[in-house]
Amino acid sequence: MKIAVIGTGYVGLVSGTCFAETGNTVTCVDIDHVKIDRLTHGEITIYEPGLEKMFLKNLRDGRLKFTTDLKKGIEGAQIVFLALPTPPGEDGSADLKYVLGVADKLGQILEDYKVIVDKSTVPVGTADKVKDAIAKHSKVEFDVVSNPEFLREGVAVEDFMKPDRVVIGSSSDRAKKVMGDLYAPFVRQGNPVIYMDEKSAELTKYAANSFLATKISFMNEIAQLCERLGADVDMVRRGIGSDDRIGKRFLFPGIGYGGSCFPKDVQALIKSSEEVKYDFQILKSVEKVNENQKTHLIPKIQSHFNYDLKGKHFALWGLAFKPNTDDIREAPALYIIESLIKLGATISAYDPEAMNNVKGQLGDIIQYAINPYEALKGADALIIATEWSEFRTPDFDQIEGQLKNKVIFDGRNLYSKEVFKNSNLIYYSIGR
Structure with missing residues (x-):
């Protein structure tokens, strides 16, 4: 397939490189001329184990290309991924200006049917907003799909090439077929491709990260209790982690979680809840515990x-x-x-x-x-x-x-x- 990836940040560069690795022709688009020049000349712009070797191979073989020209980047592409920043605003909500800005431009230049894919982590209802932004200008058919990423920094290449699951949110049979064909090489061992509606797919990403953040904050609270009671949190962790209903992962206490996903996604889900007048009390506590834990x-x-x-x-x-x-x-x-x-x-x-x-x-x-x-x-x-x-x-x-x-x-x-x-x-x- 021919694919365009808009945005060459962490998600965009990993996704584009891994799609190229399975034989697709991928063009990555970014407005940052300096970054595009560096990438075009073989200089990788993020550190991620295993990525550079794959990046250089596909760049050399011509399957991975870079441009600052959006119209040129999507030319002939069957699928256009939006891998754009969604930074938290002052109120914690995800800022969609980059996603909707590109959607607006896409509507003005689409010349044939394409599947437009939200790869960024976005609030529930974003697919509808992207659809409206494109439809405002476009005279051709298109579909908008929610396809959240579940990449862990440090093992992102392995996560992408061998995903636990692929979530595809779409109400279009045509788009589902295109996306199913794209991901077929990645799920040959039988891991599921899960089809659902767009809003459920959008919420799935927030729910997954927020639940993992909750496990971390819960164990950090248990650690606080251990220090006061004279217990050993490592023993407690082993004791509860052997229960397969709980599992062993994300039970290690420490000085809190960070990164680009957990803090932002917890904040965004709290804000989304407030917008529909629901008080998500657990997540508010998760956020507060983590903030305190960083300086424990x-x-x-x-x-x-x-x-x-x-x-x-x-x-x-x-x-x-x-x-x-x-x-x-x-x-x-x-x-x-x-x-x-x-x-x-x-x-x-x-x-x-x-x-x-x-x-x-x-x-x-x-x-x-x-x-x-x-x-x-x-x-x-x-x-x-x-x-x-x-x-x-x-x-x-x-x-x-x-x-x-x-x-x-x-x-x-x-x-x-x-x-x-x-x-x-x-x-x-x-x-x-």
Whole structure:
């Protein structure tokens, strides 16, 4: 098939590359001339394991192309994906100006039947708005489909190539057939393609992410309770995770969730609920718990240093909101940095991929180390904010030798408490 993908952000670039990998010809469109030039010349603009090799192969073979010209980009395409930003507004609602702006332009240039696909995470009713925006100008037939993405940063290529399920929201048999043919190579092992109406598909994405966010916040509340009762959250997690009605995933306590999806989608679903006069109390609590959890380590740090952090210097391992990505949106590390600086501390940070993004946002208010151990030089304590694999088995003797106060504050429970039984290192974790 010939496919157009409008937007070359995280979802657009992953989707376009993976569609090209199965033999489709894909043209990705973006208004950012600099980004399009970089991509055209083989420079990938996001970090995602496994993506660059696939991107370069399909670019070389001519199946993956880039342009800033919308009309040229959709020419001959059977399917046009809208993979555009839907940032949260001040009230938490998803801002649809980019999606509807492109829809309006599409209506003016469509020359033959196309399936227009909402790939972005959008509020319920967006497919109808996109349809109206196109129909206002278009004189040709088209269908609008909701096809939400379920990609996890860090394993997005695997998620796309081997999806747990594909959700297609459409009331058109013609569009369903086109979409079914497109996704057939991705579900050969029998994972379902689930057809439903557009509004149900739109809500499915919000419901999925909000439920996972709820699991995380629930376990963080259990961790808070464990700290007060003297229980061990790891034991509790194993005890409930073995129940197949609950499952083992998303039960790890820590310093909260971040990224581009969970915070935004929880906010948007709360706002959508308010618009139909429903008080979604659980999600409001999920959001509040997560906001508090991001700085859960700060009181521990203050208490250890007798509530005086002026002049203290901290090593911080991890800046991305999760491992295997350079995404720092809503990253707990940023909240920790802000809190410590306000309290008079200084910070030297290390992250395998996210330091350039943090430097672009925060500048030189913190120091940036070239490796984890350089960050320890002159530090009073080590704080761990992201569970990168390279932090899981460090040289504890070297850590102990370099830290002034021999203390670790672990926001991701990377280490067993047993490791520190015969050590001079003091170890604080979450819920243990």
